[in-house]
Amino acid sequence: MNDKLMQSQKRLHDSLFELYMQDGLELYLAGTRGLKRELIIQLETSALSPEKGEIIHYYAVNRWDEEDEFDEWAKPLVALSAEAERILGVTNGQLAHCRSTDSVSFDFFNFIKF
Structure with missing residues (x-):
């Protein structure tokens, strides 16, 4: 050699x-996730203001590892208004098949605390 x-x-x-x-x-x-983890987080609510709605879209991605990602929609307790559907680009029918906000938020918070 x-x-x-x-x-x-x-x-x-x-x-x-x-x-x-x-x-x-x-x-x-x-692995690489342990070396550097900076999350970009995006949350979307079911109403036009956070005070009147609940979080229905949970998204986070590690800017250093795009495979380290969480992206899930949740079923709101109260149906979206027609205006909210238009702005979000998602319908009540699509959200009807999603998990509850409590379930998704629990998994999301576990993901971001890593």
């Missing part, structure tokens, strides 16, 4: 061992 390649492999091995010895195992096991 080429001497340069052997030296490079030894340096890599030594670096990984040093990371492990400095409690880097948790970081290694977390």
Whole structure:
């Protein structure tokens, strides 16, 4: 085997061992998500003002890992007005098949606390 390649492999091995010895195992096991996580969060409500509606769309994505994403709509307790349907681009019929706001929000908060 080429001497340069052997030296490079030894340096890599030594670096990984040093990371492990400095409690880097948790970081290694977390993968790229453990290295950097900055979430972009978007929430949409069922009414034209937050005071009158509830959150029905929960969205978050890690700006460093697009596979680290949460995107789910929830069924509101009160049906959307025609104006809200037009603005949101979603209908009451589409939301009828979604999980409850309580269920979705529970999963969303677990996702963002990682």
